[in-house]
Amino acid sequence: MATRGVKTLDFGGTKEIVYERADFPKAKLHQIFKDDTFAVMGYGTQGRAQALNLRDNGLKVILGLREGPSFELAKEDGFVPGENLFSIPEAAQKASVIMYLLSDAGQKTGWDTIKPFVTTGKTLYFSHGFSIVFSDQTGVVPPPDVDVILAAPKGSGTSVRRLFLEGKGINGSIAVWQDHSGKAHERACAMGVAIGCGYLYETTFQKEVLSDLTGERGILMGAIQGLFRAQYDVLRSKGHSPSEAFNETVEEATQSLYPLIAENGMDWMYANCSTTAQRGALDWWRPFYDASLPVFQKLYHSVETGEETRRSLESNSRKDYKQQLEEELRQIRDSEMWRAGQTVRSLRPERQSK
Ligand SMILES: NC(=O)c1ccc[n+]([C@@H]2O[C@H](COP(=O)([O-])OP(=O)(O)OC[C@H]3O[C@@H](n4cnc5c(N)ncnc54)[C@H](O)[C@@H]3O)[C@@H](O)[C@H]2O)c1
Ligand SMILES: CC(C)(O)[C@@H](O)C(=O)O
Numbered sequence: 001m002a003t004r005g006v007k008t009l010d011f012g013g014t015k016e017i018v019y020e021r022a023d024f025p026k027a028k029l030h031q032i033f034k035d036d037t038f039a040v041m042g043y044g045t046q047g048r049a050q051a052l053n054l055r056d057n058g059l060k061v062i063l064g065l066r067e068g069p070s071f072e073l074a075k076e077d078g079f080v081p082g083e084n085l086f087s088i089p090e091a092a093q094k095a096s097v098i099m100y101l102l103s104d105a106g107q108k109t110g111w112d113t114i115k116p117f118v119t120t121g122k123t124l125y126f127s128h129g130f131s132i133v134f135s136d137q138t139g140v141v142p143p144p145d146v147d148v149i150l151a152a153p154k155g156s157g158t159s160v161r162r163l164f165l166e167g168k169g170i171n172g173s174i175a176v177w178q179d180h181s182g183k184a185h186e187r188a189c190a191m192g193v194a195i196g197c198g199y200l201y202e203t204t205f206q207k208e209v210l211s212d213l214t215g216e217r218g219i220l221m222g223a224i225q226g227l228f229r230a231q232y233d234v235l236r237s238k239g240h241s242p243s244e245a246f247n248e249t250v251e252e253a254t255q256s257l258y259p260l261i262a263e264n265g266m267d268w269m270y271a272n273c274s275t276t277a278q279r280g281a282l283d284w285w286r287p288f289y290d291a292s293l294p295v296f297q298k299l300y301h302s303v304e305t306g307e308e309t310r311r312s313l314e315s316n317s318r319k320d321y322k323q324q325l326e327e328e329l330r331q332i333r334d335s336e337m338w339r340a341g342q343t344v345r346s347l348r349p350e351r352q353s354k
């Protein structure tokens with residue numbers, strides 16, 4: 001179903017539809033969701049950001065959480081047990097929109113608890129295509145008489161909340177898996193705006209999960225640590241000090257050059273560097289492309305075949321999962337490169353004045 005006010009824009013030669021916050025002013029959100037109760041299941045980085053943004057947008061939000069640190073945090077954030085803070089089944093029962101924001105592994109184990117409350121006319125909402133697309137691994141198969149929609153912010157929940165509070169908005173993707181009401185598309189767009197996104201792109205559950213898993217394993221998180229570390233190790237092996245190796249690898253990237261890419265693109269960042277740097281970057285991006293292309297192809301294959309979701313479910317459901325995760329993060333934190341980074345960051349004038 002078409003939503004009024006949308007724009008079709010040219011993305012490098014391909015026309016795509018985008019939806020913006022301006023297409024869904026608050027009054028329209030309140031009209032669309034006048035009869036809805038949003039139940040946010042899980043209070044991780046996304047659950048918390050989306051719940052707080054929905055609440056600040058004046059919509060009716062309740063939480064479904066298990067007892068523990070998240071429950072306590074929700075109380076600190078002003079949610080009140082018995083009023084708008086419940087157990088998972090209680091919240092699912094009261095909800096018209098079940099926002100399934102447990103961890104992806106938690107969505108698999110929690111499905112038997114949630115399923116009885118996914119009843120006729122309700123909306124089941126996700127911020128990832130994982131559970132639905134890989135239902136052969138998760139068992140998450142919704143009944144046919146509900147809407148199943150997705151609004152996936154393309155960034156950390158921390159940014160979802162921070163940008164919203166600054167009056168900005170992260171970009172997000174929306175998709176419809178099942179349209180029982182005939183309004184699922186409009187409701188997905190409206191939810192994307194209601195949770196704090198500034199603008200939204202169309203996708204499918206399938207495309208969202210494949211691109212998201214590739215991106216985070218690749219450039220956004222996995223590849224960036226691998227590339228940083230490889231350059232840092234070469235500089236160190238050639239006798240450069242930790243501070244010099246860190247600054248030339250990470251600090252300048254995040255503090256100077258990446259913000260320039262964000263502002264106006266790669267060529268503009270190049271144009272703001274010396275002719276010497278430009279010549280070198282223009283000569284060397286190709287060898288890096290050639291070296292990494294097969295790794296990205298291997299990664300996409302591993303995502304597409306379900307290997308990555310299998311690994312994630314298996315590792316996240318282990319009893320010692322938290323300890324193992326903390327140990328792996330500790331190894332990164334305690335590596336020389338990131339210890340050097342800690343000292344470098346402490347020297348930033350804005351940190352020193354605090
Ligand atoms: N983290 C992000 O910034 C981000 C961005 C876009 C989309 N997403 C998607 O949003 C969803 C939520 O992500 P997240 O990072 O906030 O989640 P998360 O992985 O941090 O987990 C959220 C919460 O789920 C709870 N949980 C896990 N298993 C549970 C169980 N069996 N019973 C009760 N509670 C349980 C945990 O206590 C945790 O606080 C996921 O589908 C994720 O892929 C996340
Ligand atoms: C923030 C990310 C990496 O974009 C998200 O996809 C996640 O899974 O946390």
Ligand SMILES: [Mg+2]
Nearest residue numbers: 128212213216
């Ligand atoms: Mg992800």
Ligand SMILES: [Mg+2]
Nearest residue numbers: 154155212216
């Ligand atoms: Mg992502």
